[in-house]
Amino acid sequence: MIILKLGGSVITRKDSIDPALDNENLNRIAKEISEASKNARYGELIVVHGAGSFGHPYAKKYDIGGSIPDKKEFQRKRKGFCITQEAVKNLNSAVCNELRKYGIPAVSVQPSSFVITKNKRIIRADLTLIQKYLDSGFVPVLYGDPVLDEDETIKMAILSGDQIISYIGKNLKPDRVILGSDVNGVYKKDPKKYPNAKPVKVVGSMEDLESAEGTQNVDVTGGMGGKITELLELAEIGVESEILNAGTPDLIKRALMGEKGIGTLIKLQN
């Protein structure tokens, strides 16, 4: 089984103030998934997508996951929760519809219907149903979603697609995790500042990302730090992942068909 992450920055116009799809990317990626599944040796796939401009503007506006000083702020956040849930659900419909257009039996699985977090980490999520969908050849499609949080000071949280991947990865042990991002992989230096920078081939520990020049605290670009920490935890239990550029045609397809090393592999070094 493969888990494929589609970053919100790939399938939506992330900098848009209002929810906006990147139709071109979404259509191309759905086509690639369909083409790969005709040829691939595996039969099972879970798709997890981010929220992009469908979620972040609302989550930020209503500060979902922030502390709740009084009843009025609680009510404001609760309203924001409902609005955010609706918006990301619409994105999920767009993704599922596009996948179905290419014959993929995409079934929506709504995290806010079965996941509970505590201090923003999943503490309750029964994956039985997802396994059953896989067993019947469906492609479950999950996504970043607001969820209830058991920490009384915040009561709600935004569950990211990355955390979903980490949780499913640990529990269902996929053969591979493929993360379709808007960058070519993991860099030691910011590729926007250093145009010649190339992505690291393999990350086996956080030390691999320390600068060759010996500088400390090298920024891992694009909020990759937390993501890599989670992926290294997966690597430790034997689940290998790869971060690649889903904005570049055919990379998702090639990776789904078994090719490795297109972007940055996260796996323990032998």
Place this chain on the structure above:
Amino acid sequence: MIILKLGGSVITRKDSIDPALDNENLNRIAKEISEASKNARYGELIVVHGAGSFGHPYAKKYDIGGSIPDKKEFQRKRKGFCITQEAVKNLNSAVCNELRKYGIPAVSVQPSSFVITKNKRIIRADLTLIQKYLDSGFVPVLYGDPVLDEDETIKMAILSGDQIISYIGKNLKPDRVILGSDVNGVYKKDPKKYPNAKPVKVVGSMEDLESAEGTQNVDVTGGMGGKITELLELAEIGVESEILNAGTPDLIKRALMGEKGIGTLIKLQN
């Protein structure tokens, strides 16, 4: 806590070939719920709605819940499952949006994300999350949805709003169940054939529905038979329900505010 059912025949144009909302009813009912919740003594509400023209045409076309003779038919039904799921999700979005328009913190809870049936009856559905939404003052909105079924001969089933009500009713013990239908209540005689027929005031057993003239097997109109059997089971554990006409203005509001006996009460006789 109150469970309010909105029949698919009330909020959609049930006889439409394509999914079609009954915007007028939906808007009016959302307004009534909002007005009632400002005055009501209770603070907790679950809304469950049917699928109407958003679900039945697809469920029928693909015969979801029917037996599966071969792989081809399985694939056809699986496709139908995905299409039906998407359509009823769209109806649910319309319902939630309308409720939110009137300030109700409506949160969507997707049955196909947490319910499994066996031979078309729920055998697995964790209601913890629904209780938590209630505790935080959300209004969970569930709906008729296709779900996976553990019976290998059918593999999928259509979970009706009525079965959801029955299951939640038994497990969360609401103070009341209100069923907004397109008829005034339960009749002994078909009111379309007998224009002077009046709905029964109270049903305490199936015997109450036998004709006063002593005829056997009187048809209980509108597919009410199965519904009443389920509601009588609720009555036996002390959960009273009422079937009323949600197409008539103000009845939902009056019932939510505590009035009883507007339509037909289903409760054990003393």
